[in-house]
Amino acid sequence: MTVIPPSRGMRPRGLWPSRLLPWLLALGLLASSGGGALAAKRPFITLASTTSTENSGLFAAILPRFTAETGIDVRVVAVGTGQAIRLARNGDADVLLVHHRASEDRFVAEGLGVGRRDVMYNDFVLVGPGDDPAGIAGLADVGEALGGVARARAPFVSRGDDSGTHKKEMALWRAAKVDPKAASGDWYREVGAGMGAALNISASMGAYVLADRATWIAFKNKRVLRVLVEGDLRLFNPYGVILVNPQRHPHVKAKEGQAFIAWLTGPSGRAAISAFRLEGRQVFFLPGS
Numbered sequence: 001m002t003v004i005p006p007s008r009g010m011r012p013r014g015l016w017p018s019r020l021l022p023w024l025l026a027l028g029l030l031a032s033s034g035g036g037a038l039a040a041k042r043p044f045i046t047l048a049s050t051t052s053t054e055n056s057g058l059f060a061a062i063l064p065r066f067t068a069e070t071g072i073d074v075r076v077v078a079v080g081t082g083q084a085i086r087l088a089r090n091g092d093a094d095v096l097l098v099h100h101r102a103s104e105d106r107f108v109a110e111g112l113g114v115g116r117r118d119v120m121y122n123d124f125v126l127v128g129p130g131d132d133p134a135g136i137a138g139l140a141d142v143g144e145a146l147g148g149v150a151r152a153r154a155p156f157v158s159r160g161d162d163s164g165t166h167k168k169e170m171a172l173w174r175a176a177k178v179d180p181k182a183a184s185g186d187w188y189r190e191v192g193a194g195m196g197a198a199l200n201i202s203a204s205m206g207a208y209v210l211a212d213r214a215t216w217i218a219f220k221n222k223r224v225l226r227v228l229v230e231g232d233l234r235l236f237n238p239y240g241v242i243l244v245n246p247q248r249h250p251h252v253k254a255k256e257g258q259a260f261i262a263w264l265t266g267p268s269g270r271a272a273i274s275a276f277r278l279e280g281r282q283v284f285f286l287p288g289s
Contacts, residue, residue: 048093056214080163091249160190
């Protein structure tokens with residue numbers, strides 16, 4: 001497995017230029033982590049996915065199993081959901097694995113993707129400083145909690161990057177009837193960064209932040225932060241996988257991409273996802289479980 005961070009040839013909030021990808025491949029900048037001539041000869045797919053699946057360590061745990069079983073390498077572009085979808089829309093990925101159902105359904109409805117398969121789920125948590133200046137700890141209603149943050153004008157860090165987490169956060173603010181953008185640059189700070197970076201900024205500021213649970217558990221710099229609100233059904237976080245439509249982009253590796261999707265949603269992939277642990281805890285769960 002190779003992970004291609006957004007800092008390599010990718011603008012933080014823009015698109016990976018379609019014209020650039022073939023040159024990067026030709027130059028070997030996306031070479032497999034398997035190394036050497038053997039890895040270079042292996043078939044591969046490019047997977048556009050989220051920072052949460054990478055930051056949590058899930059891909060590092062499960063993708064080598066897929067490669068060992070199939071001989072197909074997976075080259076991961078780990079960005080926010082919105083940017084991952086734009087990459088797939090441009091044909092710069094073979095498979096899309098993200099976590100914003102409305103965007104996924106729209107991607108398929110527009111003929112950009114072939115089908116959508118449920119992969120796994122976890123949840124979001126509202127994290128904040130232990131002294132909790134907004135007084136929201138233990139609330140069962142995440143909308144009430146966000147309203148409390150806004151009323152207290154307590155610092156809140158938003159990823160601000162069109163990721164699945166950012167989309168969820170904005171939907172929760174709307175449900176709470178709060179427009180945080182009106183306070184942008186004041187108590188509401190949009191950082192335009194991935195989950196790990198947003199958590200680091202929150203830890204340094206003692207600010208509130210919405211995080212996916214897997215990245216939160218894997219995060220080592222918690223400092224004053226702790227989980228304050230969890231369990232609201234609106235914090236449910238499902239992930240789906242989609243093959244980029246080869247009729248739109250004939251260069252898409254449909255055979256290898258379908259093999260990956262079949263593995264991921266089949267017995268081997270499901271077992272690998274279920275077996276993944278952080279601090280001894282299961283953090284991704286299978287549909288229906």
